[in-house]
Amino acid sequence: MAIDADVTVLGGGCAGLSLALRLAERPGRTRRVVVLEARDAYQHDRTWCFWRQTPDRFDALIRHRWEHLRVRSPERDVEVDCRLTPYQMLESGDFYAYVQAVIAGQQAVRLETSVTVRGEPVRIPGGWRVETSAGDHTTAHVIDTRPPRSPGRGDALLWQSFLGEEVLCEQPVFAPDRADLMEFDETTPPEVAFTYVLPLAVDRALIETTLFHPQPHHPEDLRARQRQAVAQRCRGAPYRIVRSESGILPMGLRGAPTKTRAGYVVAGLMGGGARPATGYAFQRIQVWAERCAVALRAGRAPVTHAADPRLTQWMDRLFLEVLHAEPACGPSLFTALFANVPTPRLVRFLSDQATLLDRACVVTALPYSIFLRQLFARLPVSGLRRDLG
Ligand SMILES: Cc1cc2nc3c(=O)[nH]c(=O)nc-3n(C[C@H](O)[C@H](O)[C@H](O)COP(=O)(O)OP(=O)(O)OC[C@H]3O[C@@H](n4cnc5c(N)ncnc54)[C@H](O)[C@@H]3O)c2cc1C
Structure with a gap:
């Protein structure tokens, strides 16, 4: 049977596009890569933050850097000086646009949007058959980066649920040189719940309500707390919400995160992409994408995320x-x-x-x-x- 692709990536989000970027720049022996992505168009749907430690390939895309952070609870106020390793912000919209531009200029990687993968890939001689909304697709290797379909209690030790809103305030109420990494309030019953504030200008900030809980929470469950957090941060001044984002991230996936079948790997959040204790995944996904690209360029099978020590x-x-x-x-x-x-x-x-x-x-x-x-x-x-x- 003729095989359509050497490698097919299911999902063109952070993990899928990070790998596609590396292979588009240097495909080596893997010359037919297809990324199947359900969405029709990319938008700035999330904000990735991480600490800058060494010069990085995304440096030119960074919109903000903070050298001072704060972690606060009702009992304690901690100032964090991170001038040596600033906390920096990459807007997903910039990342998506950059990767799409690189892909557009080459032949090895094809990004197909508006294509939804249905069910699980099926083993066939020489590879896999993937059923999609655009028909069947065959491939030698599958890299599955689709997110959890329905996060459930027990699938992870805790879930990190959050709702964030970028607000534009009519008065200058933010100090753009210092971000609030965690501000804990009293909660009843006791919960690990906090507000995260990234001030982008004196009148603009991303304000996020976050909850670490055994039960995943829909953004609507966080709406009342979020409204209160925004009002408090805007100090009663009128404001406008210009954009919102939300997520439910696993913290300590239970069970085997990776399916080990020949030529089929799981990557991204469901493949161990998120650090269990924090839910942070962007940098780990970049490390994986480099390793996986090295294997594929050499004509070897794709790899998933390396286990933590x-x-x-x-x-x-x-x-x-x-x-x-x-x-x-x-x-x-x-x-x-x-x-x-x-x-x-x-x-x-x-x-x-x-x-x-x-x-x-x-x-x-x-x-x-x-x-x-x-x-x-x-x-x-x-x-x-x-x-x-
Ligand atoms: C709002 C938000 C903020 C975050 N902030 C940070 C941060 O500050 N720092 C950090 O390190 N991490 C952060 N994360 C965690 C992590 O970095 C992201 O979740 C990251 O996008 C995970 O990459 P991924 O490729 O696994 O999943 P995604 O980026 O979600 O990609 C999965 C892709 O699969 C596609 N897809 C889904 N189903 C199908 C289907 N059936 N067929 C085809 N395509 C499909 C989706 O459309 C999507 O494009 C954040 C996450 C969110 C949601």
């Missing part, structure tokens, strides 16, 4: 378990992290580049009694005690 997996899991079991501790844990760990070490830890010493600093910065409680709760004897009442 065991110690990182263990630390992230324990951290999430603590947030799950004792959400009231969330504000004190995050403020302790930012107050007690030197910023370069914390940034390396959050950006998957931690040394052993960085990890040790993170561990010693946190109130150990909470973590010991959680470790004790893991012991079989704790379950037995619970069972006995």
